[in-house]
Amino acid sequence: MLKKFTVSNYKNFKDEISLDFSKIGEYSFNADSLSMRLIYGRNATGKTNFGRALIDLKTLLYGMFRNDENSVLINANSQEDTAKFIYEFQFGSDEVIYKYSRFENRNLCDEELYMNGEAIFKCDFKNSKFDFQGLSIISAETVNTKRYLNKDEMDNEYVLPFLRWLINNTVFSDDSVLIQLFEYVRKMGIITVSNNRIHLSMFSYRKFFEDLKNPVHLQSFEDFLNLMGIECKLVLQELPDGQAELYFSQNKLVPFYSTASSGTLALTSLYQKIVSNPSLIYIDDFAAFYHYEMAEKLISFFKTKYPKCQFIMTSHNTNLMTNKIMRPDCLFILSSKGTLTALCDETERELREGHNLEKMYISGEFEKYE
Structure with a gap:
């Protein structure tokens, strides 16, 4: 399940804004509401934008079509050139953190995956720096990362997310945390x-x-x-x-x-x-x-x-x-x-x-x- 979502420099959200499902009060009533969040706000505060930011992960990993209404990505008052997204998940006893940032044209700037505090991979597409040292943690040390880094794979017009490529080019067990993550994202709407x-x-x-x-x-x-x-x-x-x-x-x-x-x-x-x-x-x-x-x-x-x-x-x-x-x-x-x-x-x-x-x-x- 999603524990926490954070986004910054996205549309009208210049500074970091987070929704934390793990932060709950000491109330004894309506415990069945803990999987729900009801958000109020005046018109034009960004309620729709926040939802689009949250669902951006599905767009990234499943290549969903984006329509013209989502064409503006970066906050207009910011000097930064990327919007940043952080997703924190909990699957059983495993904590998974997936971070990435996008340019105005929606291409990836960077991408990182952590499991239980350990880095699985880090991709800095802007500076062409890659670290795949943690793949052994998820039993993916034999995956051919050179194939991913091949120019044929790394199209200048579109940066393929490494996490998406990894799932599609590696055999994981059905109870793998990454399979659980991908299945969760697939069912987001x-x-x-x-x-x-x-x-x-x-x-x-x-x-x-x-x-x-x-x-x-x-x-x-x-x-x-x-x-x-x-x-x-x-x-x-x-x-x-x-x-x-x-x-x-x-x-x-x-x-x-x-x-x-x-x-x-x-x-x-x-x-x-x-x-x-x-x-x-x-x-x-x-x-x-x-x-x-x-x-x-x-x-x-x-x-x-x-x-x-x-x-x-x-x-x-x-x-x-x-x-x-x-x-x-x-x-x-x-x-x-x-x-x-x-x-x-x-x-x-x-x-x-x-x-x-x-x-x-x-x-x-x-x-x-x-």
Whole structure:
């Protein structure tokens, strides 16, 4: 699991900003919220950017496509020429730290991997300096690093991350820490309000329908919508061209995607992301389309169905700022200055279960951290 993430000189975050899952308070209630973080912040504080920075690791290791909206990388007021990313993981008793930095064109400047405090490798692409002395620690001392350093591999137009190359060119056991790391990163995801419809219509649309051809999967999706308060009966039918179409079943069949509300479509997009058992999901502007009771139901659903998944959600919905479903060390404020602080660290009061956190927030208790 992810223990801590730190980024600096990225978009509006000039200084280091971190989210630390291992830093928790001494609260006895809602222990099932410890895998969740709910982030509040005024408009334009960088909540979306923070999510994109966090998911950058998946982009790096899996070569995901980046669209034009992510074209600006380096902080505009900085004199430094790279954005820096640090990921700290815990897999069983092993601690893994992966660091790298990118130039404005997104090419790698450097890359480092540590396991339990020992350096596995260090790559300084800018100065062409490489240290692979620690590969024996992960039983990869026989890997042919000269092949990686070959000019054919080291394309001037694109620097291939050594970690990505190492995984793809080495046989590791299934319980290897690196295999666990790669599998975790593969299952990371991000959901933003602006792209809910895009994901449905362009990326996951057909695959989702293929999955729903299984009656068990279709029933699970229907049960999910009903649990969220959307009473419906779903039917999947195969069209003459072999494609499938989803319908609401009423007195007659009603096409699902052309008639469903924006809230239902947002739930559908969310369901598509979480049904595959993700490792971490960043949900930007969570509850933007949901009534506060539905938003509470979703959080309870996450806790019950996906206890091993880490959820990071941003929101403006202060109804969720409550100890009824969360706790002060899981609720954060992202400031316009680029700081991310837990509510329990934003006041001199000792926050207890009975405190009305929403009322304190609205009254200005935490205003100096916004």
